[in-house]
Amino acid sequence: MFKKQRSIFTGVMLLLVIALGSCKSKYEKLRASNDNAKKYQEAIKYYNKKDYNKALGLFENLVTVYRGRAGYEDLYYYYAYTNYKLKDYTSARYHFKTFADTYPSSPRAEECRFIAAYCYYLDSPIYSLDQENTLKAIESLQLFINLYPKSDRVTEASKLIQDLRDKLEKKAFENSKLYLTIGDYQAAVISFGNTLRDYPDTKYAEELEYLTIEAQYDYAHQSRADKQEERYEQTISYADQFIEKYPQSKHIKDAEDYKKDSLDGIEKTKKLLAQALQDSKLAQKLAAQDTVHTQPPSEKNNNNQKIPN
Numbered sequence: 425m426f427k428k429q430r431s432i433f434t435g436v437m438l439l440l441v442i443a444l445g446s447c448k449s450k451y452e453k454l455r456a457s458n459d460n461a462k463k464y465q466e467a468i469k470y471y472n473k474k475d476y477n478k479a480l481g482l483f484e485n486l487v488t489v490y491r492g493r494a495g496y497e498d499l500y501y502y503y504a505y506t507n508y509k510l511k512d513y514t515s516a517r518y519h520f521k522t523f524a525d526t527y528p529s530s531p532r533a534e535e536c537r538f539i540a541a542y543c544y545y546l547d548s549p550i551y552s553l554d555q556e557n558t559l560k561a562i563e564s565l566q567l568f569i570n571l572y573p574k575s576d577r578v579t580e581a582s583k584l585i586q587d588l589r590d591k592l593e594k595k596a597f598e599n600s601k602l603y604l605t606i607g608d609y610q611a612a613v614i615s616f617g618n619t620l621r622d623y624p625d626t627k628y629a630e631e632l633e634y635l636t637i638e639a640q641y642d643y644a645h646q647s648r649a650d651k652q653e654e655r656y657e658q659t660i661s662y663a664d665q666f667i668e669k670y671p672q673s674k675h676i677k678d679a680e681d682y683k684k685d686s687l688d689g690i691e692k693t694k695k696l697l698a699q700a701l702q703d704s705k706l707a708q709k710l711a712a713q714d715t716v717h718t719q720p721p722s723e724k725n726n727n728n729q730k731i732p733n
Contacts, residue, residue, distance in 0.1 A: 451478060451481075454466060454482070455481055455482060455485060460486060460489050460490070463482045463485060463486055464482075464486055464490075464495070464499065466482060467479050467482035467483050467486065467502070468502065470482065471502060471505075471506060474509070476506050476509045476510050477510065479502075479506050480503075480506045480507070480510060483499065483502060483503040483506055484503075486499055486503075487499060487500060487503055497523075497527055497530065500519065500522075500523055500526075501523060501532055501536070503519060504516055504519035504520045504522075504523055504536065504539075507519060508520075508539065508543065513543040513544075513546050513547045514543075514547065516539070516540075516543050517539075517540045517541075517543030517544060517547075518540075520536040520537070520539045520540035520543065521536070521537070521540040523536040524536040524537040524540065534572050534575055534577070537567075537568050537571065537572070538568050538572075538575075538577045538581065540564060541561060541564035541565045541567070541568050541581070541584075542565075542584070544557055544560045544561035544564050544565075545561040545565070545584050545587075545588065547561075548561050548588060548591065550591075551591045551592075551594045551595040551598065552595065552598070555591070555592055555595060558588050558591055558592060559592075561584070561588055562585050562588050562589065565581045565584055565585050565588075566581075566585065568581050569581050569582065589623075593619075593623045593626050593627075593628070594628075596618075596619045596622060596623065597619060597626070597628045597631075597632065599615065600612065600615040600616050600618075600619050600632065600635075601635065603615050603639075604635060604638065604639050604642075607642075609639045609640070609642040609643035609646065610639075610643050612635070612636075612639035612643075613636055613639045613640050613643060616632045616633075616635055616636045616639065617636070619632055620632050620633070630670050630673055630675075633662070633665070633666050633669070633670070634666060634670075634673070634675040634678070634679060636662050637659060637662045637663050637666055637678075637679055637682050638678075638682065640655065640658055640659040640662055641656075641659045641682045641685065641686060643655055644656045644658070644659055644686065644689065645689065649693055652689060652690070652693040653690050653693050653694065656686040656687075656689045656690045656693070657686075657690070659682060659683070659686040660683050660686045660687065663679045663680070663682050663683035663686070664683070666679045667679055667680065667683075
């Protein structure tokens with residue numbers, strides 16, 4: 425009885441293997457055939473069934489055959505979207521852009537130009553990684569807006585651009601804070617200033633201006649004695665600006681403390697320098713001190729690209 429059941433099971437599995445093999449063979453035979461009309465018909469069927477891998481296999485074969493012939497526009501449109509559906513955004517954006525460039529008068533040109541830019545958006549990585557695709561996405565979306573200012577997609581394109589700019593802004597903010605974290609205070613002050621200049625309307629403005637006070641104070645505190653007074657005065661200037669601009673800030677008390685400590689630091693420095701005039705060993709010791717000078721790049725300049733307005 426057991427042997428009979430096993431034999432039946434083996435027979436059923438064999439039939440399934442043969443059926444599956446026959447199905448695959450049918451598809452492969454179609455790909456290898458010269459019946460391009462049949463390939464096109466079946467490719468569309470696979471696409472509509474969302475079997476994009478099989479559709480792509482046929483479309484890839486057809487695009488070289490139909491190039492320059494009637495029906496190529498429709499074929500290439502499907503081909504671009506098949507890559508998009510398979511989430512191959514690099515290939516998809518290339519083909520959508522090529523379609524828009526090749527058929528600028530087509531009713532689909534606007535759509536393809538937008539989707540090409542959107543593919544860059546989808547390929548934009550998290551803020552901590554290289555933002556080349558983010559910049560290219562902004563450029564492409566802005567180009568779309570310039571080319572189709574009356575398009576229904578302009579609002580969406582503008583929202584996508586703002587989303588991408590927010591990502592660049594966050595990257596600049598986090599990169600600036602990193603200088604403070606590693607103790608390169610002069611670089612931190614410069615980088616905070618660069619970020620505020622590059623993103624004047626940034627939502628991080630209050631935090632950046634407060635951290636500038638902190639970084640400038642630490643920079644002054646670790647500076648050579650003959651440089652401290654000037655750098656403490658800069659800390660006081662930053663603190664005064666912050667207190668006036670953000671009177672309700674949660675950082676007000678700390679900003680006031682940095683100002684007070686800077687005033688105390690100036691008095692201590694003056695006394696120390698006065699002592700050094702009478703003590704050559706102390707003067708030599710103070711002269712041997714130094715600070716690190718670092719010039720961090722602007723986040724925008726570092727990418728060698730401007731963000732469109």
